[in-house]
Amino acid sequence: MVQLLLGWFDLQLIFTILTDGLIYGSYLFIVAVGMTVIFGVQRVLNVTHGSFYAFGAYLAAYLGGIWYEHELPDFGGFVIIFLAAIVVGVFFGILIERGLLKHLYGKDEHIVVLATFAAFLALEGIGLFIWGTDPYFFYQPQMMLGFVEILGMTYDYYNLSLIVLALIISLSIWYFLSRTIWGRLLQAVIFDREVSQAMGVNVTAVFLGTFILGTTLGALSGAAIAPTISVLPGIGVEVVVLAFAVVVIGGMGSIPGALIGSVLVGVVRAAAIHEFPQAEMFVIYAIMAIVLVFRPEGLFAPPAVRKI
Amino acid sequence: MSADKTIIGVTIAVVLLACANFFIADWIRQIGLLSMAIGSVALGLLVLWRTGLISFGHALFYGFSAYGVALLNYLGVRDAFVLVIVSAAASGLLAWGLGFLVRRYRAIFFALLTMAFSMILYGVLAKTERFGSTDGLNVHPPTFLGYAPVDQAAQITLFLFGLLVIYGLILGVQIYLRSVLGQMTTAVRENEIRVEYLGYSVEHVIHIKYVISGLLAGFGGAIMALAVGQVDPESMAYWTASGEFVFVAILAGTGNVAAPFIGAVAFEVIRHFAWEHGANLWQLIMGGTLLAIIMFVPDGIWSVLQRLVGKKDGVK
Amino acid sequence: MTTILEVNGLEKRFGGVVAAQNIGVTVSAGETIGIIGANGAGKTTFVNMVTGHLPPSAGTVKFLGTNIVGLPPRRITELGLCRSFQVPQVFLSESVFDNVLMAYGIAEESGFSMLRPLRNKERDARVRKHLASYQIAEHEETAASALSQGIRKLLDIAMATVRKPQLLMLDEPTSGISVEEKFDLMDIIMAALREEQTTVMFIEHDMEIVQRHVARVLAFSQGEIICDAPTAKAMVDPKVVEFVLGQEYHVGIRSDA
Numbered sequence: 001m002v003q004l005l006l007g008w009f010d011l012q013l014i015f016t017i018l019t020d021g022l023i024y025g026s027y028l029f030i031v032a033v034g035m036t037v038i039f040g041v042q043r044v045l046n047v048t049h050g051s052f053y054a055f056g057a058y059l060a061a062y063l064g065g066i067w068y069e070h071e072l073p074d075f076g077g078f079v080i081i082f083l084a085a086i087v088v089g090v091f092f093g094i095l096i097e098r099g100l101l102k103h104l105y106g107k108d109e110h111i112v113v114l115a116t117f118a119a120f121l122a123l124e125g126i127g128l129f130i131w132g133t134d135p136y137f138f139y140q141p142q143m144m145l146g147f148v149e150i151l152g153m154t155y156d157y158y159n160l161s162l163i164v165l166a167l168i169i170s171l172s173i174w175y176f177l178s179r180t181i182w183g184r185l186l187q188a189v190i191f192d193r194e195v196s197q198a199m200g201v202n203v204t205a206v207f208l209g210t211f212i213l214g215t216t217l218g219a220l221s222g223a224a225i226a227p228t229i230s231v232l233p234g235i236g237v238e239v240v241v242l243a244f245a246v247v248v249i250g251g252m253g254s255i256p257g258a259l260i261g262s263v264l265v266g267v268v269r270a271a272a273i274h275e276f277p278q279a280e281m282f283v284i285y286a287i288m289a290i291v292l293v294f295r296p297e298g299l300f301a302p303p304a305v306r307k308i
Numbered sequence: 309m310s311a312d313k314t315i316i317g318v319t320i321a322v323v324l325l326a327c328a329n330f331f332i333a334d335w336i337r338q339i340g341l342l343s344m345a346i347g348s349v350a351l352g353l354l355v356l357w358r359t360g361l362i363s364f365g366h367a368l369f370y371g372f373s374a375y376g377v378a379l380l381n382y383l384g385v386r387d388a389f390v391l392v393i394v395s396a397a398a399s400g401l402l403a404w405g406l407g408f409l410v411r412r413y414r415a416i417f418f419a420l421l422t423m424a425f426s427m428i429l430y431g432v433l434a435k436t437e438r439f440g441s442t443d444g445l446n447v448h449p450p451t452f453l454g455y456a457p458v459d460q461a462a463q464i465t466l467f468l469f470g471l472l473v474i475y476g477l478i479l480g481v482q483i484y485l486r487s488v489l490g491q492m493t494t495a496v497r498e499n500e501i502r503v504e505y506l507g508y509s510v511e512h513v514i515h516i517k518y519v520i521s522g523l524l525a526g527f528g529g530a531i532m533a534l535a536v537g538q539v540d541p542e543s544m545a546y547w548t549a550s551g552e553f554v555f556v557a558i559l560a561g562t563g564n565v566a567a568p569f570i571g572a573v574a575f576e577v578i579r580h581f582a583w584e585h586g587a588n589l590w591q592l593i594m595g596g597t598l599l600a601i602i603m604f605v606p607d608g609i610w611s612v613l614q615r616l617v618g619k620k621d622g623v624k
Numbered sequence: 625m626t627t628i629l630e631v632n633g634l635e636k637r638f639g640g641v642v643a644a645q646n647i648g649v650t651v652s653a654g655e656t657i658g659i660i661g662a663n664g665a666g667k668t669t670f671v672n673m674v675t676g677h678l679p680p681s682a683g684t685v686k687f688l689g690t691n692i693v694g695l696p697p698r699r700i701t702e703l704g705l706c707r708s709f710q711v712p713q714v715f716l717s718e719s720v721f722d723n724v725l726m727a728y729g730i731a732e733e734s735g736f737s738m739l740r741p742l743r744n745k746e747r748d749a750r751v752r753k754h755l756a757s758y759q760i761a762e763h764e765e766t767a768a769s770a771l772s773q774g775i776r777k778l779l780d781i782a783m784a785t786v787r788k789p790q791l792l793m794l795d796e797p798t799s800g801i802s803v804e805e806k807f808d809l810m811d812i813i814m815a816a817l818r819e820e821q822t823t824v825m826f827i828e829h830d831m832e833i834v835q836r837h838v839a840r841v842l843a844f845s846q847g848e849i850i851c852d853a854p855t856a857k858a859m860v861d862p863k864v865v866e867f868v869l870g871q872e873y874h875v876g877i878r879s880d881a
């Protein structure tokens with residue numbers, strides 16, 4: 001017990017936990033932000049988000065494999081990450097929104113979630129058809145950036161760059177929502193769909209646009225993570241629940257909520273891994289359950305959205 | 309009265325299956341056992357779903373009870389009756405405790421809270437060495453009130469045992485669903501204010517449904533543990549397991565207490581044959597079927613059967 | 625006559641806004657009381673506070689000698705204080721028969737007896753009799769969602785009366801009903817209630833209906849009771865004429881035109 005307490009005052013440990021937590025939190029944020037954007041605008045809890053993640057990772061790893069096989073310049077890997085995200089995002093965004101969700105708006109929310117769950121299962125199967133069961137590796141971008149030693153711990157720059165990516169994404173979304181006309185329109189639709197429609201906002205276009213944005217963010221998260229993992233069947237399955245947890249903790253539809261929720265979960269999980277490894281997974285869902293019990297609207301629910 | 313029709317039909321089916329049990333191939337009997345387990349959980353979801361609630365976390369009770377069987381094994385308990393009843397009761401108790409929290413929630417919040425609880429269990433099971441971590445634990449072949457069959461006799465006896473349990477569950481749920489308490493389904497779904505002003509607590513109604521539902525999932529998990537002889541977190545407590553239960557419930561429809569079992573048989577048969585062609589086909593079929601059901605047959609297989617038979621009197 | 629309801633110093637504030645204050649009223653068994661007042665005068669707030677829908681900010685409500693402030697609606701209902709709603713609260717996808725059947729089931733069973741079957745011959749007969757006394761038996765197979773507003777109001781009130789309440793509060797039973805229909809509707813309701821000798825308080829805007837059915841009037845204005853008197857006296861009370869009837873007559877003229 002004393003040792004444990006001393007351990008907590010260990011600066012190096014605290015630094016390590018905070019850094020690991022920030023890295024994992026950034027990862028969670030990138031994964032969850034697309035889901036929360038879609039929920040905020042369309043009120044759809046989208047299970048297929050896991051598929052976009054998986055397809056983003058697979059496409060990036062697949063293209064990366066070809067790229068590096070031909071010994072093309074290293075930096076190309078980064079281009080591939082964004083390219084894969086956009087290709088997957090636009091393709092699946094249009095496919096799922098126009099092909100599936102369009103028919104479900106206004107239906108019971110359970111039915112919508114279940115339909116996206118069904119689509120998720122089907123996409124998992126299709127993914128297996130396309131990519132097979134063997135793992136794909138796409139480590140070159142990570143290798144290229146190299147490593148750095150901070151306070152005796154080794155970090156790779158690639159992981160640290162995820163923090164930067166998370167910051168860029170959150171700042172861009174913030175700028176888009178509050179400083180551009182399109183963003184204002186989007187907020188109007190979030191606030192009151194019927195009135196916006198009556199005022200001449202093309203809600204159909206806003207929904208499609210938002211969905212593509214959310215899908216692309218989902219695919220980007222997968223593509224950006226791909227260099228740090230082995231890309232295997234089933235990676236999307238885990239991500240769905242993690243994203244659910246973050247979205248619920250932050251408040252469904254709240255982007256600042258997703259950011260804070262991600263960092264909270266990231267840091268708590270990092271602390272658990274260092275001090276009590278058995279609790280790694282437990283803590284994430286325990287936080288989710290606690291938030292639901294005491295603050296079901298989430299830590300940062302956008303109040304205007306919930307008014308109805 | 310159609311109450312008797314359902315009970316008579318189920319009784320006949322159970323007797324026929326009990327006889328057929330002695331002649332069918334092992335793999336068919338195994339599918340039957342798995343269907344009983346999955347069907348019990350889906351029956352539990354039916355109880356909630358009639359009130360407009362969907363649990364995305366029923367693997368919690370299923371897995372809890374399945375692990376209960378494995379852990380009781382470690383304590384030296386081998387009798388199927390004790391294993392199943394004690395484990396399922398433990399699940400029911402867990403549902404009772406969590407029910408105090410869960411009963412305040414509706415719609416997607418209900419679904420997400422139940423999912424969070426089930427993922428907590430998964431996190432504990434997958435990370436605890438004593439529970440075998442991700443490998444899980446083995447379950448010994450059970451004895452039946454002192455009778456200890458081996459090989460094929462063991463499976464035949466287990467099948468009979470399963471039928472007995474399922475028969476009891478169906479009768480119990482049917483009686484419940486016809487009672488004043490059980491009939492508060494549409495009422496609670498459509499107008500909670502009116503239910504309160506008629507003089508009953510909506511939260512109480514939901515709490516009871518949640519306990520019954522957890523108990524049924526517990527029976528399912530215990531039967532599954534005995535049928536497959538092992539328990540593991542991935543297939544018994546992960547969110548995908550909960551998803552499969554919801555899938556079966558939707559496939560079956562909520563029209564009748566027997567529907568979840570018919571849905572479960574369909575599910576297990578498709579799974580059996582799809583797996584022969586690989587996992588990818590299975591997921592594709594499952595996803596495609598679920599989409600088709602949601603879009604075109606929202607009341608599930610049972611409604612199709614009803615139309616085929618041409619029965620006009622809906623089961624109330 | 626025995627006192628069944630005793631309200632003292634009842635008050636409701638929403639932030640800085642006073643929705644009701646200083647409300648005191650005593651009701652004896654067998655009375656029929658009309659609650660009148662302009663929109664926003666606090667009539668529904670009063671009913672909501674007494675029936676447990678809104679927690680009052682201050683004051684007491686004694687029903688049959690028990691303080692019922694803070695009790696949930698279901699407990700108040702069990703004690704014998706029932707209510708209907710301005711917008712009928714029924715189970716829309718169920719038939720009229722099933723709506724009332726459920727009301728009977730909940731009223732007649734409790735604890736473990738809730739596990740008895742909802743339907744039995746005796747209960748069915750009671751439901752039919754009840755439907756007949758509210759003259760909605762011919763609609764028993766119709767889903768509540770397909771009913772006209774008037775019939776749906778009757779159904780709502782029929783569901784509120786299966787317990788044979790000691791006191792029934794009706795929130796605007798004739799709102800949303802055409803002028804031709806509402807007199808018949810009120811006659812049906814009052815006849816059924818008289819048969820059970822139910823004490824009743826109802827909110828009403830139409831003074832003709834008030835004068836026809838009610839012996840005592842509570843007039844509300846700006847969250848307070850400005851007059852509590854026999855009907856004939858209340859109708860000529862200067863405050864009632866100024867704050868309630870003046871506006872009512874405007875409304876009356878408009879809807880008659």
